[in-house]
Amino acid sequence: MAGLMAGMPSLAQAAAKKAAGKPSAPRGLDVIVLGAGISGLNTAWMLEQQGLNVAVLEGRNRVGGRIMTLLDQPGYPEMGFNSMAEGYGRGIDAANRAGVALEEVGARYRIGGAPGLYINGQLLSREEWARHPANPFPDAMKSMMPAEVVSTLIAKHTRLKDWTQWADAANAPLDISLYEWLKAQGLSDQAIHLANDVSPYYGSNAYDVSALMLEYNDGFVKAQFAAGPKSLAVKGGNLLLPQAMAKQLKGDVLLGKEVVAIETTATNATVTCADGSRFTAGRVVCSLPFSTLRHVHIMPGLSGVQARSVATMPYQPLSIAFLTATSPFWEEDKQSAGMWTDGVAGVVTPQRFGKTPEEISGFMVQARGAMAHYWDALVSQGGKENALAAIIAQIEAIRPAAKGKLRGAAYFSWVGERFNQGDWAYFSPGQVAGVMGELGKPAGRLHFCGEHTATGARGLEGALESSERVALEVLSA
Numbered sequence: 174m175a176g177l178m179a180g181m182p183s184l185a186q187a188a189a190k191k192a193a194g195k196p197s198a199p200r201g202l203d204v205i206v207l208g209a210g211i212s213g214l215n216t217a218w219m220l221e222q223q224g225l226n227v228a229v230l231e232g233r234n235r236v237g238g239r240i241m242t243l244l245d246q247p248g249y250p251e252m253g254f255n256s257m258a259e260g261y262g263r264g265i266d267a268a269n270r271a272g273v274a275l276e277e278v279g280a281r282y283r284i285g286g287a288p289g290l291y292i293n294g295q296l297l298s299r300e301e302w303a304r305h306p307a308n309p310f311p312d313a314m315k316s317m318m319p320a321e322v323v324s325t326l327i328a329k330h331t332r333l334k335d336w337t338q339w340a341d342a343a344n345a346p347l348d349i350s351l352y353e354w355l356k357a358q359g360l361s362d363q364a365i366h367l368a369n370d371v372s373p374y375y376g377s378n379a380y381d382v383s384a385l386m387l388e389y390n391d392g393f394v395k396a397q398f399a400a401g402p403k404s405l406a407v408k409g410g411n412l413l414l415p416q417a418m419a420k421q422l423k424g425d426v427l428l429g430k431e432v433v434a435i436e437t438t439a440t441n442a443t444v445t446c447a448d449g450s451r452f453t454a455g456r457v458v459c460s461l462p463f464s465t466l467r468h469v470h471i472m473p474g475l476s477g478v479q480a481r482s483v484a485t486m487p488y489q490p491l492s493i494a495f496l497t498a499t500s501p502f503w504e505e506d507k508q509s510a511g512m513w514t515d516g517v518a519g520v521v522t523p524q525r526f527g528k529t530p531e532e533i534s535g536f537m538v539q540a541r542g543a544m545a546h547y548w549d550a551l552v553s554q555g556g557k558e559n560a561l562a563a564i565i566a567q568i569e570a571i572r573p574a575a576k577g578k579l580r581g582a583a584y585f586s587w588v589g590e591r592f593n594q595g596d597w598a599y600f601s602p603g604q605v606a607g608v609m610g611e612l613g614k615p616a617g618r619l620h621f622c623g624e625h626t627a628t629g630a631r632g633l634e635g636a637l638e639s640s641e642r643v644a645l646e647v648l649s650a
């Protein structure tokens with residue numbers, strides 16, 4: 174994929190055109206960027222490279238957005254963005270420019286083999302699962318583990334001839350629910366629930382996510398594998414990347430500035446924050462997730478597809494617990510350290526970031542969809558300790574060797590995080606084809622970026638793609 178700097182000649186041309194006839198006297202802010210995640214920080218940097226005065230406002234008391242590293246825990250566990258593929262040309266360029274080192278981490282997750290499958294608390298081998306009476310999959314899929322079914326079917330039966338054209342209006346007939354698509358593949362309701370809804374890759378369940386989005390994601394992932402097999406992360410924690418990017422900026426990066434209103438006129442744009450502070454500039458670039466933006470008063474208001482998307486776009490329910498172990502119970506019971514469960518324990522992934530790649534520094538436990546909401550309900554009833562205790566109790570019940578050897582080190586809910594209210598954006602049936610191109614269009618002097626507006630990439634690469642588009646847009650206005 175093209176690197177971040179590929180767009181810079183066009184940026185320079187746009188800036189030169191905009192600068193023609195401008196006075197050389199000192200001026201105020203040219204652009205206010207809302208959000209100090211990767212897309213916002215990169216937008217600010219590119220605009221500054223073309224001579225614009227830029228300030229970044231961030232509601233949190235940290236930079237990074239959906240990049241969140243627990244720097245005080247062993248192995249620097251990632252509660253958000255985890256790694257980038259070799260095809261993330263923009264991401265690799267950004268890391269090199271920021272002076273942070275990348276290391277290969279993919280092999281660490283392959284050590285120790287596949288996670289154990291625990292159905293109703295019972296450990297089952299692939300062979301045992303294939304003939305288990307609770308296995309609801311069609312005969313041809315009986316030997317598939319639940320977590321393998323959806324991705325395997327999508328990869329084998331994708332209807333997209335060109336994944337890069339996923340958002341084209343011509344693909345509207347493909348923009349159906351994943352549930353409808355899986356039913357067409359011969360899966361029963363029980364099979365769909367186990368294969369998808371227990372731990373959905375995207376969405377809360379198969380009803381609320383577009384199959385077209387998963388087909389697009391399949392194409393994007395295949396393109397990444399074609400570029401190379403490595404998975405790269407920032408040495409010392411991914412949070413070091415946005416921290417370094419923020420330090421590269423000339424203008425202010427102001428934390429604790431929760432945006433409550435954006436007003437644009439024919440000549441400028443004004444942002445009002447919850448603390449009463451106000452900032453005015455020629456233009457505003459908003460990288461806020463729509464889940465947050467829908468609570469911001471925008472004057473004049475948005476309209477059409479864009480307004481509906483801001484009001485309705487869903488964000489991934491995801492809660493994460495980080496556990497540490499006082500002794501290697503997995504060596505005692507001689508089972509895989511990883512676990513895929515259909516219960517409260519969610520999906521348990523060993524983190525091998527100790528002194529050697531083999532050493533387990535902790536366990537990342539994830540709950541998605543309905544289980545994420547259940548964990549969060551436990552938190553609301555008795556605090557984070559209540560949820561952590563329930564998770565550990567479930568692991569101990571199905572892994573007796575773990576009893577008394579696990580400690581709840583951290584808990585984080587992306588739904589409960591007020592500046593995101595869910596992790597990544599996903600698209601419901603009917604929200605993709607013919608719609609995606611409208612999401613990032615400017616509304617007067619208000620411009621938009623962020624992964625949710627990207628059409629050619631996902632994750633960090635999508636965030637950077639969107640920043641390139643919006644920077645050119647601002648400079649060409």
